[in-house]
Amino acid sequence: MPVLHQAQALDSLLPSALSRWLVLDRLPDTLKRLYDLEEMPVYVPLYARTRFAGSLAQSPLLVSVSDPLAPLWQAFVEGYGETPLRGVIVTSHAPQAEVVAHLRARLEIRFYGQRKGLLRFYDPWIAAHLFSSAAASRHWLGPLERVVWHGGTFEQRAEAGSQWYAFAAAEPDAPAPSLAMLPDDKPLALAPEQEAAMERYAMRWPLWRQQVERHGLDENVQAHAQRFVSACREAERLALPPSQWADYLAWRFAAPDAVWPEGILDMPVASRLAHLQWQAELAQTSAATQEANGTRHSTDALAKNEDDEVLALLAGTHARERG
Known part of the structure; x- marks a missing residue:
């Protein structure tokens, strides 16, 4: 042998x-x-x-x-x-x-x-x-x-x-x-x-090529192969059909630190990827809202500071005039 x-x-x-x-x-x-x-x-x-x-x-x-x-x-x-x-x-x-x-x-x-x-x-x-x-x-x-x-x-x-x-x-x-x-x-x-x-191999090769084009993966870099294999194994564990693997890998590479929600393996197979994508969209919306709120608060604080400076300037001018 x-x-x-x-x-x-x-x-x-x-x-x-x-x-x-x-x-x-x-x-x-x-x-x-x-x-x-x-x-x-x-x-x-x-x-x-x-x-x-x-x-x-x-x-x-x-x-x-x-x-x-x-x-x-x-x-x-x-x-x-x-x-x-x-x-x-x-x-x-x-x-x-x-x-x-x-x-x-x-x-x-x-x-x-x-x-x-x-x-x-x-x-x-x-x-x-x-x-x-x-x-x-x-x-x-x-x-x-x-x-x-x-x-x-x-x-x-x-x-x-x-x-x-x-x-x-x-x-x-x-x-x-x-x-x-x-x-x-x-x-x-x-x-x-x-x-x-x-x-x-026939199933994974086109998926690998997609990640090479999107994320610059190198076949000779061990860490890149580890990320790819890990994502494929997750797709297998979720029992996703082959037609959904490309979308799952896109989700995983876009959110490498994301954690599966509790109970996802108890959901119907047909709903699992959609739930992850919905969760990702929800997280993006929440992050965008927080960023917008932070920008508004910063703008309000800046405007208040500018108003305080104007008031202080007017108060100083008025005091000088009275003196």
Whole structure:
């Protein structure tokens, strides 16, 4: 059974004796960046020679990185596998042709029974949710010794911050499962735990992006991940339907210190968010009223002081005239 390792330093997760490749997402600037760093980069489009060859311009790339001191490798590591070199690392004793064949076989997966879809396993966020599951089998690795990425799931980032992770064979020298071991050449199926992990990611990712845009959250700042995960867990505890999560997170981020009113969990689920929003509006109205009253009192006091000064001036003038 594969194991999951984590570390702040990448070197501790990479055996030096194994060949290394980058599997890069095909972003608009990826090829340009490759050629900026390497005069003749060696890469293979994974969609080539598959039924996805018609979308070759969007194909992920398997890039050979034999020299750990090369500018390409250094740029990937220093950029933590993010744009424009967004991707993961794979290592293996096997020749490149075998690695390519295996990765092409993993481009398509089955889920919810017999449904099929493309799997962007080379996206670090997806790799984190896919391979952090205890249900991830040795079939995912095949001839690979490990898959390495930076970041983690939302929960991992909240608990330990962004780190390097490696999904690795427990026994590196054990024979790799053959592609032929899958019945009828069917794509590998997600385990129920992996389906659940991907569902959670698909639901939370757009919510995270909203908070990034509204509040400037940074995926590599642990405190930001903690705020987000805490708000999501609150939404779960309130049993809010997915359609209300965005509004709940908006409420929580606007009022980070707000406390739930007593008895809210005894209310009907359909009324809970509306009650919190009503409470927030009531608090805003009360604060605005207090501010207005404070402004009026300050104005009245100022006017009284001015009147007193005028009276004192008149009294002094009148006394002088009588003298």
